[in-house]
Amino acid sequence: MSTHIEPFEAMDSSIEGLKIINVKSATDDRGTVRELFRSSIHSEVLPRTVTGWKQINLTRTKKGAVRGLHGEAMNKLVTVAYGSVFGVYVDTRPGSKTFGAVQTVYITPGVQVFVPQGVCNGFQALEDSEYLYFFDNEWAPGMPGTALCPLAPELGINWPIEIDTNDLNQISEKDSKAPTLTELRSKLGMD
Secondary structure, eight states: OOOEEEOOEEEEOSSTTOEEEEOOEEEETTEEEEOSOOHHHHTTTSOTTOOOOSEEEEEEEOTTOEEEEEEESSOEEEEEEESOEEEEEEEOOTTOTTTTOEEEEEEOTTEEEEEOTTEEEEEEESSSEEEEEEESSOOOTTOSEEEOOTTOGGGOOOOSSOOOTTOTTTSOHHHHTSOOHHHHHHHTTOO
16 A cells, blocks of 8 residues: 655745645545644744634535635634635734735645634635634634625625525525625725
8 A cells, every 4th residue: 555645835825824734644545634724834834923722613515505604813724624625715903914815725624724803704615515723812702803794896706606685595685785895995094
């Protein structure tokens, strides 16, 4: 039986601090083992302020459904445990040199994205999928954060599966009615 090993690799993106990571994996005739998190390796690419995970969520999402765009007061490490998604990230940090930048990533098992605090995170499931979030802070009602409408034309997002805004099984009313980037700029006094 032969084993194929893929090494850990991290790449920068169009958003300052957002990292695209391919985790170390070992595949043989029995299947694949992936290192979802190894402190000694991840700490080389994550900010020093990320010292551990305080909450981990797993979301099961049906094909075509969209979740986000949300940017809470926490850093996130996201991936899929099962399936595949089209991940979308938008920098909404006032004062960031990449404010308004959009990054998209096709995420399959083994691909991770580190999402800095203040960067909105969202995705569309390309098949029934399980999206895994590691948070360095516990979510609480009313915590500071930003939400953007994932359908705002100014973002230029080409969602792989057409979105019907009247289908609440595909996108929540809350997400479809969230502010646009232009409205956020105005609210922040950046216009």
